[in-house]
Amino acid sequence: MTDLPTVHVAFPSGYLQCVVYVVGGPQGAVVIDPGSGACEAEVLDGIRRTGWPVTHALLTHCHVDHALGAWRFRERGLKLVAAPYTAEVLRAGGHQVWYEYPDWVIPTEIDLVPADGAVLDLCGFPIRVLHTPGHTPGCASYLVETEEGRVAFTGDLLTTTAQASWAGSEGFSVAGTLASTEKLLAASPAVLYRGHGRVAEPAVDFLRRTLDTGRAGEWRLYAEFHPDDRPPACLKKRER
Secondary structure, eight states: OOOOOEEEEEEOOBTTBOOEEEEEETTEEEEEOOOOSTTHHHHHHHHHHHTOOEEEEEOSOOOHHHHTTHHHHHHTTOEEEOOHHHHHHHHHTOTTSOSSOGGGOOOOOOSBOOOTTOEEESSSSEEEEEEOOSSSTTOEEEEEEETTEEEEEEETSSOSSSOEEEOOOTTOOHHHHHHHHHHHHHHOOSEEEETTEEOSSOHHHHHHHHHHHHHTTOEEEOOOOOTTOOOOTTSOOOOO
16 A cells, blocks of 8 residues: 555546646646647536545646646636746736637736745655746656656647647747756656656656757647637636
């Protein structure tokens, strides 16, 4: 018997929706990236099925498929955690959340803004916070010691193909992405949980290959703008 936390996928990636992870331990659980709200009923059902009381939602960055629905979770009593830039954008209801539809971005208060390297004890187990800018200036990764070993939740900093990625986002940085990948490698995680799926191979091998391809200039373009996509009817437009 172990008291180490475990990772559960509450909802897989979908339209305007990242993978929603729940990390649970002896005193409760946290959500990694609540998502957009487009699949809210399914996400909440997946969280309920874990059987864990969830107290916090940890945001890896501010983009629509990861954070647009964060305000809904806060209204349900969860506390929100984010790096400084992400907190600033969400508090302001900034266009960086959803470039195509900024009027759908609801200003959202962030309860906890941890420093780089901070260790949080939210549910009886430590969560180490790494500021890992690159994909956006406000990306954060979260490290947790689990039954699988040390796992890292990295949001969209990394692709699934070990190619360094550019998402066309305001504030994207090649140097920042490479430096953040190096920082993750130094942390020696065993498993990587990305914003859109788990990396199948050993984390250290994957990070090394990502650095190699990035330094060689082999970057992959992701997340072109999609102005023809329409917000689902379940999403709430900002009141002005």
